[in-house]
Amino acid sequence: MYDSGKIITGLIIFVVLFTFPFWYNIGSAAYKQPKLELPKDVKECVESKEFMRTEHMQLLNEWRDMVVREHIKDYKSKLTGKEVVMSLTKTCMKCHDNKAKFCDQCHNSLAVSPYCWDCHVAPKGEK
Amino acid sequence: MLEKAIKGSKLYWGWIGLLLLGVATGFFAYTFQMKEGLSITGMSRDVSWGFYIAQFTFLVGVAASAVMMVIPKYLHHYQTFGRVLILGEFLAVAAVSMCLLFIVVDLGQPQRMLNVLLHPTPRSILFWDMIVLNGYLFLNILIGWVTLQAERKGVEPPKWIKPFIYLSIPWAVSIHTVTAFLYCGLPGRGFWLTAILAPRFLASAFASGPAFLILLCYIVKIFAKWDPGKEAIQSLAKIVTYAIITNLFFLSLEIFTVGYSQIPSHLLHFKYLFFGLEGHATYAPWMWVSVVAGLLAVLILLFPQNRKSDNVLAMACVLVFLSTWIDKGMGMISGGFVPNPLEEVVEYIPTKLELLITLGVYAAGFLILTILYKVAVGVKKEVDA
Amino acid sequence: MRANRRKFLKIAGLATLGWSVFPNLLRASEGGEGAGHVRWGLAIDTKKLNDEVMEKAIVACHKNHNVPHIPDKREIKWLWKTTFHKAFPGQMLDNMHISEYAEKETLVLCNHCDNPPCVRVCPTKATFKRADGITMMDFHRCIGCRYCMAACPFGARSFNFYDPKKFLKSEEITTQFPTRTKGVVEKCLLCYERLDEGKKPYCVEAAEGVIYFGNLNDPESEIRKVLAERYAIKRKPELGTFPSVYYLI
Numbered sequence: 001m002y003d004s005g006k007i008i009t010g011l012i013i014f015v016v017l018f019t020f021p022f023w024y025n026i027g028s029a030a031y032k033q034p035k036l037e038l039p040k041d042v043k044e045c046v047e048s049k050e051f052m053r054t055e056h057m058q059l060l061n062e063w064r065d066m067v068v069r070e071h072i073k074d075y076k077s078k079l080t081g082k083e084v085v086m087s088l089t090k091t092c093m094k095c096h097d098n099k100a101k102f103c104d105q106c107h108n109s110l111a112v113s114p115y116c117w118d119c120h121v122a123p124k125g126e127k
Numbered sequence: 128m129l130e131k132a133i134k135g136s137k138l139y140w141g142w143i144g145l146l147l148l149g150v151a152t153g154f155f156a157y158t159f160q161m162k163e164g165l166s167i168t169g170m171s172r173d174v175s176w177g178f179y180i181a182q183f184t185f186l187v188g189v190a191a192s193a194v195m196m197v198i199p200k201y202l203h204h205y206q207t208f209g210r211v212l213i214l215g216e217f218l219a220v221a222a223v224s225m226c227l228l229f230i231v232v233d234l235g236q237p238q239r240m241l242n243v244l245l246h247p248t249p250r251s252i253l254f255w256d257m258i259v260l261n262g263y264l265f266l267n268i269l270i271g272w273v274t275l276q277a278e279r280k281g282v283e284p285p286k287w288i289k290p291f292i293y294l295s296i297p298w299a300v301s302i303h304t305v306t307a308f309l310y311c312g313l314p315g316r317g318f319w320l321t322a323i324l325a326p327r328f329l330a331s332a333f334a335s336g337p338a339f340l341i342l343l344c345y346i347v348k349i350f351a352k353w354d355p356g357k358e359a360i361q362s363l364a365k366i367v368t369y370a371i372i373t374n375l376f377f378l379s380l381e382i383f384t385v386g387y388s389q390i391p392s393h394l395l396h397f398k399y400l401f402f403g404l405e406g407h408a409t410y411a412p413w414m415w416v417s418v419v420a421g422l423l424a425v426l427i428l429l430f431p432q433n434r435k436s437d438n439v440l441a442m443a444c445v446l447v448f449l450s451t452w453i454d455k456g457m458g459m460i461s462g463g464f465v466p467n468p469l470e471e472v473v474e475y476i477p478t479k480l481e482l483l484i485t486l487g488v489y490a491a492g493f494l495i496l497t498i499l500y501k502v503a504v505g506v507k508k509e510v511d512a
Numbered sequence: 513m514r515a516n517r518r519k520f521l522k523i524a525g526l527a528t529l530g531w532s533v534f535p536n537l538l539r540a541s542e543g544g545e546g547a548g549h550v551r552w553g554l555a556i557d558t559k560k561l562n563d564e565v566m567e568k569a570i571v572a573c574h575k576n577h578n579v580p581h582i583p584d585k586r587e588i589k590w591l592w593k594t595t596f597h598k599a600f601p602g603q604m605l606d607n608m609h610i611s612e613y614a615e616k617e618t619l620v621l622c623n624h625c626d627n628p629p630c631v632r633v634c635p636t637k638a639t640f641k642r643a644d645g646i647t648m649m650d651f652h653r654c655i656g657c658r659y660c661m662a663a664c665p666f667g668a669r670s671f672n673f674y675d676p677k678k679f680l681k682s683e684e685i686t687t688q689f690p691t692r693t694k695g696v697v698e699k700c701l702l703c704y705e706r707l708d709e710g711k712k713p714y715c716v717e718a719a720e721g722v723i724y725f726g727n728l729n730d731p732e733s734e735i736r737k738v739l740a741e742r743y744a745i746k747r748k749p750e751l752g753t754f755p756s757v758y759y760l761i
Contacts, residue, residue, distance in 0.1 A: 068648070068650045071642055071708075164674055164694035172589070175671055176662060235657075235694065243655065253635035314663075315751055392601070469598040469601065
């Protein structure tokens with residue numbers, strides 16, 4: 001093999017860089033699900049806890065398209081059968097009225113920054 | 128073949144370094160635009176497209192001009208262009224790449240760019256522009272690369288490439304037609320609302336593109352020590368001559384129609400560009416330079432003995448390029464927005480950051496062009512030897 | 513998931529029908545002109561219009577929709593004042609019987625055209641026609657290409673060159689309506705959010721009888737009655753965009 005020295009060095013550098021996230025996180029604490037402040041006076045969300053945890057982004061996207069584009073306002077819960085108005089600020093944030101203690105908890109610890117709040121206004125004048 | 132691009136003289140690497148510096152400068156300027164939005168540009172509520180879109184429009188023309196060599200070579204078997212055709216195709220690749228970059232830097236929400244594919248909307252001309260530009264980029268990379276590879280191996284290009292080459296002819300016309308359709312289908316923008324916009328775009332493209340290619344041929348001859356051939360350059364010069372005359376003729380048709388009918392919504396834009404409106408006349412000197420440069424170029428190019436002298440021809444090509452660049456790269460877009468639909472005059476003057484970003488895109492395009500030309504000329508020299 | 517499949521089927525279905533760029537799709541409106549369909553419209557009574565009324569309407573609109581006040585040529589305007597001469601270019605120059613109008617001020621806004629060029633050119637359907645005639649915007653989808661601004665013959669559209677929040681005091685922000693983000697286009701949406709609650713647009717409410725509002729397809733509506741009685745003009749009718757905003761003169 002020609003230039004075997006260069007090739008092998010290159011491969012080693014590549015492997016080290018590629019596996020860097022693993023090296024970097026060795027020794028740091030395991031991921032813990034953050035504690036969320038849940039609404040006190042309401043027991044159920046529009047769908048089950050598990051569904052909301054994994055699918056709330058899809059649900060919100062669907063609500064958005066329904067309201068803005070399809071001109072449909074109400075959503076029928078598959079959990080309770082009740083109808084709710086599809087609105088981030090008027091429905092979701094009515095119960096989850098503290099963005100910092102609810103939304104941001106998971107989003108921050110997972111390092112995602114959804115752009116909802118670039119436009120929609122969080123309650124209590126929070127940014 | 129790409130290995131040809133990593134072996135070069137100090138001059139070559141110096142030039143590459145300079146272009147990289149240009150790209151870096153442009154990118155640095157673009158970080159401000161990402162942070163502050165398009166407020167860092169000179170654009171406004173009234174002139175909502177500016178320098179970026181104007182450069183895009185001009186460069187679509189440069190890209191389309193490769194067809195002026197493909198037609199003689201493949202439809203009329205004019206073999207003289209065989210030697211330089213690859214330069215035209217690779218120029219098209221670089222030009223289309225710049226076009227796409229200009230569109231991206233012009234977007235307010237570039238991260239949502241793929242919405243155009245996610246929600247395809249065939250009634251929008253922008254949708255078709257995306258298709259024809261990307262298609263043209265693909266066609267030219269494919270055709271250029273395959274034919275160059277065949278040449279290197281000393282064999283005929285494979286048969287399957289022929290349909291792509293024939294397809295590239297109407298496709299080249301389509302990119303500039305569709306780009307003209309972006310503008311000429313808008314009600315209430317009298318400056319663009321003219322059926323001759325697409326033909327005029329094509330005429331100016333077939334003048335500016337080959338003129339630029341002639342200059343590139345001279346540059347290649349001097350710096351890369353490879354001669355594209357006197358006859359090829361002379362044939363290109365004839366194309367430039369016809370095209371610049373056609374372009375000026377189309378412009379005069381436009382001016383007659385608008386000037387004689389005297390419909391304000393059409394006329395005011397020309398008034399603004401050439402004489403100024405309500406005391407705003409930033410573009411007037413430029414527009415006159417464009418017209419005079421164009422006429423001067425015609426005067427020079429009309430005489431064969433002028434075209435035969437390399438220096439005179441090069442100068443005429445610079446004039447053609449200047450004339451068409453001012454016309455399309457400056458006047459065409461902002462002229463369409465001034466006056467605005469309420470007949471108010473709000474002028475557009477690009478900012479320094481905007482110009483730096485533009486420079487960065489041009490540097491990126493020339494980087495692509497340099498690398499592709501290095502490969503092409505390297506292969507040609509190898510074959511010649 | 514469900515939405516994706518539905519979207520796919522919709523696109524596939526349309527594709528098999530064969531997309532054409534010609535008339536049927538160019539007429540972007542989903543509603544059509546037939547009676548029975550709602551088509552919201554406005555009629556501005558320019559005889560009763562005065563500066564105070566115009567200011568009230570503009571403030572009501574801009575405040576409730578978080579429209580920032582930007583003091584340069586990159587401003588955002590949904591509803592604004594301009595002279596008749598500018599709103600109706602070409603019609604006011606030497607037309608003697610309405611010449612006193614030329615320098616008078618009036619209100620201009622999105623015309624919610626029945627055949628809107630902005631909808632036609634939008635490459636992502638971020639601007640689209642609602643069944644009730646509102647030329648609607650989906651701010652989530654806009655890529656900021658500004659093609660719609662070039663296409664609108666009324667200058668009704670504004671682009672967020674800046675981050676609008678820079679120009680909105682946080683205590684003055686209306687929480688019930690979203691602000692916009694930098695890099696998207698915006699315009700009057702005919703208070704779709706209020707119409708859905710059965711209320712009239714802010715400008716109509718604030719102008720107290722000077723602006724008529726209603727269903728243009730309903731011969732019994734207030735707006736149709738006033739249009740039947742009085743002479744009204746529309747902006748640039750020759751362009752074939754069919755505005756839904758009338759000016760009573």
